[in-house]
């Protein structure tokens with residue numbers, strides 16, 4: 001899909017990948033609705049993106065998700081693309097996963113995107129089509145000790161995405177899943193770790209030096225990933241990989 005003049009909802013648009021995607025799509029002529037919890041940040045970002053709309057929403061709350069879509073419809077009258085990007089990490093060995101923390105992240109990383117899809121699907125069907133882009137993770141393609149909570153949630157989102165794509169084919173609604181590689185954002189600092197039980201303190205540590213990651217290929221910038229996502233929006237491919245070498249890991 002060509003993004004020019006399209007109405008796009010980007011969740012998690014207050015920082016990192018979502019912010020880079022929103023800016024890039026706006027530069028390519030899209031009208032972007034910027035959703036996240038941080039009102040002040042969103043308003044400052046929206047002030048720099050002509051025609052954009054800040055929408056304060058906690059994506060783990062169904063009511064907020066419903067209101068986000070109705071606010072966007074109220075402003076623009078349509079939704080062409082939904083980018084479900086808001087999310088947070090949770091690292092813990094299986095034995096130490098806290099059910100309450102896992103449930104809370106299930107609400108954000110899986111149920112929130114699902115509910116957003118359920119609200120835009122009828123709108124897109126009426127419009128004659130649309131595109132839903134769900135941001136999963138390269139970790140969903142791997143089995144890494146200590147990383148199952150996040151990998152499981154992102155795998156669930158990927159499976160929902162590909163199944164919805166098959167279900168909605170006749171409605172000309174495409175659903176794509178994106179597998180980012182390690183990307184230099186606030187993600188590491190925002191990841192919940194079992195030994196802290198609160199926000200992680202990886203701070204500005206380079207992700208390839210972060211605990212448990214070992215030596216890895218260099219991380220990506222959010223601007224690089226935004227270009228990958230823009231290309232993926234153009235191709236409407238089912239699966240969009242940050243790098244070609246990640247394709248070999250898919251469903252191995």
Ligand SMILES: NC(=O)c1ccc[n+]([C@@H]2O[C@H](COP(=O)([O-])OP(=O)(O)OC[C@H]3O[C@@H](n4cnc5c(N)ncnc54)[C@H](OP(=O)(O)O)[C@@H]3O)[C@@H](O)[C@H]2O)c1
Pocket residue numbers: 011012013014015016017018035036037038041057058059060085086087088089108135136137138179180181182183184185186187188190
């Ligand atoms: N960075 C990586 O290495 C990497 C790799 C693979 C996948 N990903 C995925 O990429 C996506 C974007 O992450 P990022 O790297 O850009 O991380 P980030 O810099 O931490 O950004 C996360 C975004 O999600 C928003 N968010 C968090 N909780 C939310 C909630 N309850 N409701 C609404 N918005 C919420 C945050 O905004 P507020 O705090 O203002 O709400 C922020 O805009 C996530 O789904 C992540 O899992 C990241």
